Amino acid sequence: MFTMRRLIIVATAAAVMTGCAGQNPYDNQGQAQGSTGMSKTAKYGGLGALAGAVAGAAIDHNNRGKGALIGAAAVGAAAAGYGYYADKQEAALRAQMANTGVEVQRQGDQIKLIMPGNITFATDSANIAPSFYQPLNNLAGSFKQFNQNTIEVVGFTDSTGSRQHNMDLSQRRAQAVSTYLTSQGVDASRLSVRGMGPDQPIASNADANGRAQNRRVEVNLKPIPGQQYDQQQGQVQQYP
DSSP, X not given: OOOHHHHHHHHHHXXXXXXXXXOOTTTTSGGGBOTTSOBHHHHHHHHHHHHHHHHHHHHOSSOHXXXXXXXXXXXXXXXHHHHHHHHXXXXXXXXXXXXXXXXXXXXXXXXXXXXXXXXXXXXXXXXXXGGGHHHHXXXXXXXXXXXXXXXXXXXXXXXXXXXXXXXXXXXXXHHHHHHHHHHTTOOGGGEEEEEXXXXXXXXXXXXXXXXXXXXXXXXXXEEOTTEEEETTTTEEEEOO
């Protein structure tokens, strides 16, 4: 009988093989690693392999060992593949956003860019500030090179003024960023916008410094549903 212990062994072996399948050129960069030194590619591959093993064993009732191994290899490779793709994109964005005031964060398989109010828009305005054009041009170039993500642009304000005014202002700011990226050749079908107004503050609105931090634009990059990155082919494959 294929026991849970043997299932875990199979999944672990598949995770190791997935993590070692290809050398990640960003393994030595701190932003692409976890606190243990394991690259995100290997981590996602390992978690995917374990999930795939469980699914494979459940599907193939007649030969759970074979089903688990196939499931672990398939799902683990897919997860590691996207992790590798995201590692490359993250490293490129960090280089392109250096010294622009834009912060790059990695959260699992998503990448977030935080653009502070001092470089984005003037007070109570949805017109792009002159200092914001260069970072946006850099982003547009990166988004065209790494074109296998959805791009969500989210606008935020501080709590000064009415809630409705701030909701409208944040929506118009997000739309202004999206419209500019589209004008620079980014596929409009990848873009979505959302205005959050004063919701989800990252600092206190009780003082000027905190309010300045809350006036921001965030860009969230997420994998396109149904697509998986093929590391060997160097491209994303569409799956049903």
